[in-house]
Amino acid sequence: DTGVSQDPRHKITKRGQNVTFRCDPISEHNRLYWYRQTLGQGPEFLTYFQNEAQLEKSRLLSDRFSAERPKGSFSTLEIQRTEQGDSAMYLCASSPTRGQSSYNEQFFGPGTRLTVL
Amino acid sequence: GDSVTQMEGPVTLSEEAFLTINCTYTATGYPSLFWYVQYPGEGLQLLLKATKADDKGSNKGFEATYRKETTSFHLEKGSVQVSDSAVYFCALSVAGYSTLTFGKGTMLLVSP
Numbered sequence: 420d421t422g423v424s425q426d427p428r429h430k431i432t433k434r435g436q437n438v439t440f441r442c443d444p445i446s447e448h449n450r451l452y453w454y455r456q457t458l459g460q461g462p463e464f465l466t467y468f469q470n471e472a473q474l475e476k477s478r479l480l481s482d483r484f485s486a487e488r489p490k491g492s493f494s495t496l497e498i499q500r501t502e503q504g505d506s507a508m509y510l511c512a513s514s515p516t517r518g519q520s521s522y523n524e525q526f527f528g529p530g531t532r533l534t535v536l
Numbered sequence: 537g538d539s540v541t542q543m544e545g546p547v548t549l550s551e552e553a554f555l556t557i558n559c560t561y562t563a564t565g566y567p568s569l570f571w572y573v574q575y576p577g578e579g580l581q582l583l584l585k586a587t588k589a590d591d592k593g594s595n596k597g598f599e600a601t602y603r604k605e606t607t608s609f610h611l612e613k614g615s616v617q618v619s620d621s622a623v624y625f626c627a628l629s630v631a632g633y634s635t636l637t638f639g640k641g642t643m644l645l646v647s648p
Contacts, residue, residue, distance in 0.1 A: 423579070452635060461540075461625050461638030462580070475635065510580070525636060527572075527580040 421445060423528035425511050431534045432501055439497045440531045444513030451494050452525060453486055454510040455479065462510055468494060501535045508532050538563045540626050542639035549616055549646050557611040557642045559600075559626035567628040569593075569602055569609040570636065574623045583611075583624070621646045 424443045432438050444451045450469050454462035465484070466476045470491035480486075483501075488494040498505055509532075512525040543558040561567065571583040571593070584593030589604035598613045609626060626639040 454636075459640065461627070461640050462636070464635040464637070467635060512580075524582055524585070526582075529579040 423511055423513055423526050425509075425528040425531050427531055428529060429532045429534075431536065433536050434503060435500055437497065437499045438501060438533065439495055440509055440511075440533075441493060441495050442511030442528060443493045444511070445515075445526055446492075448513035448515050448526070449491075450514045451488055452512040452514070453494070453496050454512065456508040456510055456530070457506075465496075498533075501533075503535045506533055506535045538567070538628060538630060538637045540628055540637055540639035542624075542626050542642050545623075545641075545643035547642060547644050549644070551618055551646055551648050552615045553646075555611070555613040555616045555620075555644065557624055557626075557644070559609045559611065559639060561607050561609065561626070561628050563607075563628055563630050565630040567630045569600070570627040570629070571598070571600055571609070571611050572625040572627060572638075574625065574641070576622070580625065616644070616646045618646045618648055620644060 426441045430438055452467040453465040455465055456462040464477050465480050466486050468488040471488050483499045486496045508530040510530045512527045514525045540561045568587045570585045572580045573583045574580050584595040586593040586602035589602050592601045600609050600611045623641045623643050625641045627636045629636050
């Protein structure tokens with residue numbers, strides 16, 4: 420399977436702990452996106468990378484959140500000092516460079532479900 | 537800012553019924569429009585898209601037409617199946633290869 424993968428699929432943590440999620444995009448995709456989805460809502464954009472450069476961050480991304488894509492391949496999203504309000508599904512998506520595929524088609528991973536107790 | 541409004545669910549239909557899920561949008565630029573589907577326990581999958589006014593996207597019997605005059609992109613299917621039960625998200629993207637703005641999603645439940 421060469422789709423987007425995310426690890427772990429589920430994470431339960433206590434308030435105040437730090438957590439880190441990993442996303443492996445489709446190998447030839449240059450762009451990588453992080454979204455957050457809470458119950459009953461659509462995904463909300465958090466941040467995206469083109470190769471290793473983080474090009475945009477949402478105001479939803481507080482200073483407790485940090486994302487990296489050090490070699491332009493996989494990405495990590497870290498949440499420090501987790502709060503109950505951080506409980507959500509964290510989705511990763513990737514898309515190819517213009518001209519290689521359909522216009523801005525983003526391919527999503529299965530998500531990491533975070534529960535903060 | 538950009539936003540997408542979808543009809544609230546759940547939408548409950550019997551197999552072979554006609555489906556319409558309404559979607560309207562506001563955008564600061566000229567958007568591309570998408571429908572994504574999320575089956576239980578799975579990730580979001582692109583169902584169909586349209587990139588300019590009057591384009592019709594279609595896939596797996598689903599269709600949606602980009603209506604600029606009414607800022608709408610309603611999803612339709614002539615005859616739904618139980619396997620179509622899922623959550624459907626309307627989304628837009630402005631200025632190509634930018635982020636997606638999603639609606640809240642509409643759950644579809646199809647009974648035999």
